Amino acid sequence: MRRTIPLVITFLIGLYPIFAFFVPHGSISGANDWLDSALVIVAAFALPLGTVNVVMTNTTKLKRKSRGWQYSIVLLAGLTVMAFYGLVGGTGVHPSFQWMFVNMVSPLQATMFALLSFYVASAAYRAFRARNVEATILLIAAIIVMMGRIPFGDMMTRGMMTPLSEWIMSIPNAAAQRGIIIGAALGAASMSIRIILGIETTYLGTGKD
Amino acid sequence: MVSIGVWINAFLTLCILSFLYKDNPFFRFAESLFAGMSLGYYIGLANQQTLMPNLFMPLFRDFSGSVVLLIPMALGILLYFRYIPRIAWMARLALAVYIGYYIGVMFLQKLHGEVLPQSRDTILQLRGIAGIDVLWNAVFIAGVISVLLYFYFSAEHKGVLGKVSRVGIWFLMISFGASFGYTIMARISLLMGRFSFLVNDWIRPLMGAS
Numbered sequence: 339m340r341r342t343i344p345l346v347i348t349f350l351i352g353l354y355p356i357f358a359f360f361v362p363h364g365s366i367s368g369a370n371d372w373l374d375s376a377l378v379i380v381a382a383f384a385l386p387l388g389t390v391n392v393v394m395t396n397t398t399k400l401k402r403k404s405r406g407w408q409y410s411i412v413l414l415a416g417l418t419v420m421a422f423y424g425l426v427g428g429t430g431v432h433p434s435f436q437w438m439f440v441n442m443v444s445p446l447q448a449t450m451f452a453l454l455s456f457y458v459a460s461a462a463y464r465a466f467r468a469r470n471v472e473a474t475i476l477l478i479a480a481i482i483v484m485m486g487r488i489p490f491g492d493m494m495t496r497g498m499m500t501p502l503s504e505w506i507m508s509i510p511n512a513a514a515q516r517g518i519i520i521g522a523a524l525g526a527a528s529m530s531i532r533i534i535l536g537i538e539t540t541y542l543g544t545g546k547d
Numbered sequence: 548m549v550s551i552g553v554w555i556n557a558f559l560t561l562c563i564l565s566f567l568y569k570d571n572p573f574f575r576f577a578e579s580l581f582a583g584m585s586l587g588y589y590i591g592l593a594n595q596q597t598l599m600p601n602l603f604m605p606l607f608r609d610f611s612g613s614v615v616l617l618i619p620m621a622l623g624i625l626l627y628f629r630y631i632p633r634i635a636w637m638a639r640l641a642l643a644v645y646i647g648y649y650i651g652v653m654f655l656q657k658l659h660g661e662v663l664p665q666s667r668d669t670i671l672q673l674r675g676i677a678g679i680d681v682l683w684n685a686v687f688i689a690g691v692i693s694v695l696l697y698f699y700f701s702a703e704h705k706g707v708l709g710k711v712s713r714v715g716i717w718f719l720m721i722s723f724g725a726s727f728g729y730t731i732m733a734r735i736s737l738l739m740g741r742f743s744f745l746v747n748d749w750i751r752p753l754m755g756a757s
Binding site for chain 1: 575577582730
């Protein structure tokens, strides 16, 4: 019963937007619009759910004085201060929240991603060695696209790199991306049907009750 | 005069870049701070952009007129019942509503918003256009079909299907290479931005240069 009721709810609510799409009557689409805006609120409630897990994991680490427990203090302090100013700001942005975002979160994020360029480059060296046709194609495409993004590439090839790079992006790359998008969308649609019909139930957890 | 914000910004940037030498306490400090503050930032964002304008403000302003908002609020609170073992199963009710609705929406979006328009846009003109465009359109159509056939696993990839799916792999390799090149250049651009900040906003003012 504790699993059947949620499955029935998923079935009925899951069919509703599909029904509303094919029956565009005012009252039906009105209820659908309300569901849409109401569930954004539920999603916002779900975010602190992940936060609870992070807080529990790090407080346990602190209590047990596990290896690197000092960094849990830093994490929890950062979380508390940022969340505090995010919550006291109401619908506006608190100046301290904005200041911390500009001077701390944003540079940390940018540097973290920038750092990855070094590691991606070394990983590429291992992955891109032209061992077979496929790896060679990947290597050539990557080099052309990279060279096409910088003036040096055009300088070296008398302006050939930019058009070649644009051709790769708009013809073979776009064609492959379209194939991936269509395939993934069909897969997602079939997964939706499985969930609506109650065949796929992993989202309810593994508990038997 | 370099502001405290620029000092903190520069310090955190150098902490992260110190990982290039090796893993060290400065990097771990900045990493943990980043993880905590990012989560706090999204909590603040969820509060400012969703909960306050869509739930709390309407309830404070006109409770009786917005009483219907108590339903999503109750569903949101139900999610936390998972921490009370005796009634943990009730969290599934909120999850069922949430998953059910978005799965229904996703079903429509994927078929109506992706499969149909993408398939329609692949039906390209092969006559009545310039010669080179005919060739590129043919390459495009061949690319989409061969990639789709590569992902078709209901038959063994041999014979004609094997050959076509091999062409699909080549298209995929070009796409992965292009995505990789694009990502690398984006990351290098970020790195240049960080170095530009360190030199122009931190070191030069510190040395008295304008």
